[in-house]
Amino acid sequence: MTETHEHIPVIAIDGPSGSGKGTISQILATKLGYHLLDSGALYRLTALSVIEQGIDPDNTEAVAKAALNLDVVFEPQLDGEQKVLLNAQDVGVKLRLDETSAMASKVAAIPAVREALLTRQRKFREKPGLVADGRDMGTVVFTDADYKVFLTASPEIRAERRHKQLIEKGVDANISHLLKSIIDRDERDRTRTVAPLVPAEGAFVIDSSHLSIDEVVQQILDFIGFSE
Ligand SMILES: Nc1ncnc2c1ncn2[C@@H]1O[C@H](COP(=O)(O)OP(=O)(O)O)[C@@H](O)[C@H]1O
Numbered sequence: 001m002t003e004t005h006e007h008i009p010v011i012a013i014d015g016p017s018g019s020g021k022g023t024i025s026q027i028l029a030t031k032l033g034y035h036l037l038d039s040g041a042l043y044r045l046t047a048l049s050v051i052e053q054g055i056d057p058d059n060t061e062a063v064a065k066a067a068l069n070l071d072v073v074f075e076p077q078l079d080g081e082q083k084v085l086l087n088a089q090d091v092g093v094k095l096r097l098d099e100t101s102a103m104a105s106k107v108a109a110i111p112a113v114r115e116a117l118l119t120r121q122r123k124f125r126e127k128p129g130l131v132a133d134g135r136d137m138g139t140v141v142f143t144d145a146d147y148k149v150f151l152t153a154s155p156e157i158r159a160e161r162r163h164k165q166l167i168e169k170g171v172d173a174n175i176s177h178l179l180k181s182i183i184d185r186d187e188r189d190r191t192r193t194v195a196p197l198v199p200a201e202g203a204f205v206i207d208s209s210h211l212s213i214d215e216v217v218q219q220i221l222d223f224i225g226f227s228e
Pocket residue numbers: 015016017018019020021022023024161162164165208211212213216
């Protein structure tokens with residue numbers, strides 16, 4: 001008997017921090033009725049486990065083990081947001097702390113960590129389809145993605161957006177500090193030897209510096225040939 005493998009479509013959205021990947025991916029997933037993979041959250045969760053368990057981040061074996069053993073549940077909410085539970089605890093706020101972001105970028109450079117998270121990420125590919133948000137969705141995790149988008153914006157605009165986002169959440173933030181941390185993190189993400197942040201071959205590159213969220217969403221819907 002021959003097994004038939006039904007094709008499950010994937011839209012890969014990659015790009016640097018603050019380019020709008022999370023926001024745009026969430027809107028697309030809701031519009032298309034697709035599942036959503038926030039792969040950055042998996043790196044952040046690994047970072048949080050490392051911090052909370054007091055693991056030495058230079059001990060790559062121990063960090064990879066923490067990545068492999070993550071006890072995590074993503075609970076989609078009615079507004080399209082996702083609740084993230086680590087060891088049954090809501091860690092939504094902790095995941096976005098500066099300390100977690102910096103550690104996430106460090107653990108993401110460890111090849112064994114990326115390997116450990118690969119299977120977990122691919123499991124998100126379920127019917128009727130998946131919008132996958134990250135840095136290497138189109139280049140490594142879903143090389144056969146149906147559509148690949150690379151979203152970018154200038155570092156200054158990304159720092160401004162992050163600043164506004166944090167202030168709105170009531171979190172104190174300094175724009176020049178944010179800009180520096182965005183530039184440092186970009187550099188680390190781009191120059192690492194495994195899965196560096198680069199557009200996938202054939203990716204649709206969008207510079208959202210001077211585009212609204214709606215304009216970006218529309219460009220992607222046009223690209224994938226979806227009309228409402
Ligand atoms: N095209 C855009 N124009 C204006 N603000 C945007 C745009 N895209 C995203 N934003 C805002 O920028 C902030 C960062 O976006 P986010 O989706 O978290 O980026 P990423 O996931 O790439 O780090 C959010 O507050 C979001 O609402």
